[in-house]
Amino acid sequence: MSLHITKIYIRNFRSALNLSLSPGKLAVLVGKNDSGKSNVLRALNLFFNGRTMPSNVFDFEIDHNVFHNPNQRAKEISIKLEIEMPETYKATNGDFVVWERRWRSEGMVHDEYSGRRRVAGPRGGAKLETVEIPKKSNAHALLRHINFVYVPAIKDLEYFSELRASIYDIIAEVADREFRSSSQDFEQSISHQLEDLTNQITASLGFRSRLALPKDLSHIFGSLDFLSEGHDISLDARGDGIKARHIPLILKFMADKKRGLQVRGAQPHTFIWGYEEPENNLELSSCVELADQFWGFIDHGVSQIFLTTHSPVFYNLHRKQEEGESRISCHHIFREADEEGTKQVTELGDLDERMGTTALFAPLVTELEERVRRQEQAHAEVEQLGQANRRKIFVEGVSDRFIIGKALSVFAAERNAEIDIETKDGAGINYVIDMLQSWRSRAKHHPELPRAAGLLDLDPEAKTALKNWNDVPGHTKSAKCFKLPTPPHLFPALQAGFRVPVVLECLYDKEAWFWAESHGHLKDRSVLSVISKELNNQIVNAETTLDGHLHDDWAIFVKKEFKQAGKGPMARHYANKTDEDFRARMPYMEHLIDEIVAYLFPEEEEVQEPNGEPPVIASAGFRTF
Known part of the structure; x- marks a missing residue:
């Protein structure tokens, strides 16, 4: 029942002079360095969180596209999203919502959204009509509950500290009563140990004093650590790759916990991630595991993931889906010229040319x-x-x-x-x-x-x-x-120079193959796969025939092979023979x-x-x- 973005329009934001894309639920942004991939994520972070990056406040002079110089109008940044509505909301609010926010030097100057409904056009086509979302509609709360999480490319100790600190907000809501009880016990223990100090303060200053935990424990959570079982190795001391693998698991945990807090009838939360270069510090196997993990999270706690990458592991993801499916989209982001800004294409036909040697590795990486x-x-x-x-x-x-x-x-x-x-x-x-x-x-x-x-x-x-x-x-x-x-019955064919591959079905004797043929389990073998080039040339030149080189005792092993569908029935038939019959017909086993x-x-x-x-x-x- 969560939302997902189906269209993004970015105008005059950083390198994006006029950029639009239609993302899938897992949207992979591919491109060279400084092509503008990350600006898509920053635009989404600005839209939902009011910041370009978690640590950077919005600065219009820096974030406005330098090549946008309107003659008569004020400079302006515009970000517009089309957001697909859940089925139960469409009758009242439209099939999707168009939400636009605009900024000028003085800050945000426009923030409006309305619904759109797809209706039949006058000549059998389709058109859109605007739907005013009712004031009492639950769609307003649904839109307010979009949680966009930005994961930067550089995942340093400060980022991990902030990530752990953010766990507090979730835990405090989930276990507020338990937290209060535990913190009171901890405070009493501290007071007992420092009783002499507090008594001296009271005697000296004339008023009672006690030590207490702060109301906000997020900075304490920021100092918490993940220790490896057995050796108690701190997460901060682990390799960057191990630390990076913790991030999506922590984010998914917080999403699940927050969703679990919903009271009955409340509008659900939507979780959208913007993930920069997830391949950083990861070897190939970990990249593959993380790519599959992202794919597994979609619609299972996470509504949508946007990620930027240079790695074929991630831009190969679109090949995982069935033909005609569009849940994974891959967008090639490139800069044509400074004056034209960042552009994007959905198809990857020109990826080899624009990405250079990196894209040439993609087929190898796929294997x-x-x-x-x-x-x-x-x-x-x-x-x-x-x-x-x-x-x-x-x-x-x-x-x-x-x-x-x-x-x-x-x-x-x-x-x-x-x-x-x-x-x-x-x-x-x-x-x-x-x-x-x-x-x-x-x-x-x-x-x-x-x-x-x-x-x-x-x-x-x-x-x-x-x-x-x-x-x-x-x-x-x-x-x-x-x-x-x-098997011995195949020796003559092999000695005659026929390269019959010894597979399981070759263990069956001639009588079994005749039984299989009578039941439609065999097909003609491609003779070129088992005869020599010299014999093939002789047959082509009508100098000899294949049958002239075969013997009735073993010809069927050369000329026929099992259909895939016939292998199972044949194996079951043979396995049902009596022990004595099986021993007599397969002594070589x-x-x-x-x-x-x-x-x-x-x-x-x-x-x-x-x-x-x-x-x-x-x-x-x-x-x-």
Whole structure:
């Protein structure tokens, strides 16, 4: 039910001679240094708080655009906002409010707002009609309850002191009675300790005197500290990045607390933030987390956020939304010429040209952002999974979970109940490696954590990922990567030179593939992906045919592949086979299961036979390609 700004018009304020923009609920302002990005935030702060910055009073001579020299009229700064009204207010007050404030050298000279209603035009178009907001309308209180918070680019100790002090205003309202009681107890304790001093003052000066806390405790809150648990490290002693991450959490806390104070029937508060360069002092992963945090706050306690940035992490945010969605807007702010002042464009088509090399990093940063988000999600999932203190196998998809689960029950029945197989839809290689990485990270701090295994296909990308993981010293102490075996029925095709990727579905025998084809689970494979360039040229030149190089025993593995929709039904069908049938058709899975179980239960390796020799585990060996 909170408000949000849908249009901003700024005239003659600092570098903005004539600037307008249509912000989304998360509005990202991008541009070079001194392009005028921050002036948008300062204009909003002037509009709502009467100051250009929290520490700077309004000075018309400084804040008026130097190139605005009207001939007949007085110099004037104008800021006009269009503010969308909640649905329940529109019938009486219009669809949105137009609110304008103007300043001259003597101060504010104009402050008016009125509603606008969208109505059908005479020729089927639309037009706006002005709506006078009734004096008794709740819209007046709604507009007065807009809280604009400005966060400067330089977040020094003074800023943090003021931020902590502002917590007092909220806490004092929430717990006024409790505060009074606690402060009285504190005052009595002080009086008891200083009783001799106060008695001397009374005897000397002839009147009673006592020490008391001040009525306003905000300066005391400004001296409060956040201490890290365990080591009691002061927030002031922490790095700038850690301190910066506290800011949105503190602001969100105050917004939630203030909203919680509302009595029933009162008009709600609207919280809008103007945030300068949130990337300052943050490494990439923290930037990604903060960007996602901003996005998560929108409509969940914070109505709208304006932020200025040089970082691709933040101006890539608009790519998070669905096509056609406009909750995130990205505005390129630039200065064309001094006389023309600051301009803006919503589309980023010319960003590369105007921003230079910074914008060229955006696609690369997007890939890194995705990796960071994946790893953060994996970290959160492992934190949850690790609490169960059970052994895990992470696999690439739901089909893998069916088959590996069945293989465990057949080849390691005594350990099956002690192992969890984890995955999710569309997991893939990245999921497995990210989960192993997070498991390894958790094990460093929790040595008692059981081991985890990852299982990958044998396609080229998986082979590289497996090698990169297992070859790093220390990785396999707590998490190791394994690969699917190459089934014997695929050997002839591979030996014939066909580069068939060994994925889970290749473990199924020829009869299973024929069953899958009869149920519509297969499709034609792109032959170019599995044949050599030389053979392709021969086929193109009609020198030979593909079928001439295939054998009926394995041709289907070359010519066909599974549809995505067919993988699940096939895996369920195969996993439902009897244990005897599964063992007979997939004997090559036994060695893999033995390896994984032996890794997950290393204590068994230390068990000695009565003669002092380690137990011998017999298993069949199979070739891999």
